[in-house]
Amino acid sequence: MDRWPALFTERQVIAEFRRIVAKDPLESFLGGLDAFVPSLLQLYRSAAASGRKLALSSILDSLQKEDTNQSQRKAALLGLPYYISDDPSDVIRMCDVHGETLDVLMAGMEVGLLIGHEAPLQDAFPLEVFNVAVVVEEKIILHNIRDVPTGFAMLLGIIYCFNLEYPRNMKYTFEFLQRVIMSIQPEQCSARVHGLRNKLLRYRK
Incomplete structure (x- = not known):
């Protein structure tokens, strides 16, 4: 941050990502995400109904309270690690302004990502988000991001700009967000991501 202070803004992350990948990270991410949201939610419903992915049930229940395009995007993104059998606990955290301090949360x-909300969280994800921040090495390096999908796009942009490893x-x-949603080197999918992509393509037919 001392060496490249100007890079730690949303505008500069977009510019640097575009220079590296020749794509706008926000446009590419949101466009790719919207193409897959209906199929992802359909897969989540099937998995939750079968009892195989119980964590998805609470996410889908939250979506029923406000079934907007923005809420569908949030549900698709926050449900993805549970569907694909990842653990988001050290990567995505909710931040109540009246709750724990930032040092504890990070x-x-x-x-x-830290996802900030004002009211106590009673559902799987907050319907009203007032701030999203990107965290690297237990420090906030980008904040005042307007919503969760933009937060994910900026997080991917930061990872690319600084050549960071994906959280284990x-x-x-x-990998799914990179190779399927953003279509960056899609031919290099792992077997697990390739299988999920094929399922989604069948649902889209």
Whole structure:
């Protein structure tokens, strides 16, 4: 941050990512995400109904309270690690402004997102988000991000800009976001991500 202070803004992350990958991270991410959201939610419903992925049930229940496009995006993203059998606990954390201090919340976060909400969290994810922040090595390096999908796009942008490794406990989630949602080197999918992509393509037919 001392060497490249200007890079730690949303605008500069977008510019640097575009220079490296020749894509706008926000446009590419949101466009790819919207193409797969209906199929992802359909897969989650099937998995939850079968009893195989119980964590998805609470996410889908939250979605029933506000079934907007933005809530569908949030549900698709926050449900992905559970469906693909990753562990998001050290990567994605909810932040109640009246709850624990930031130091406590960021403990153990090498790379991740803090999702800020004002009211106590009663559901799997907050319907009203006031701030999303990108965390690297237990420090906030980008904040005031307007929503969860943009937060994910900026997190991927930061990882690319600084050549960081994907969090080990969510490596398949991030691989899916990179290779399927953003279509960056899609031919290099692992077997698990390739299988999920094929399922989604069948649902889209």
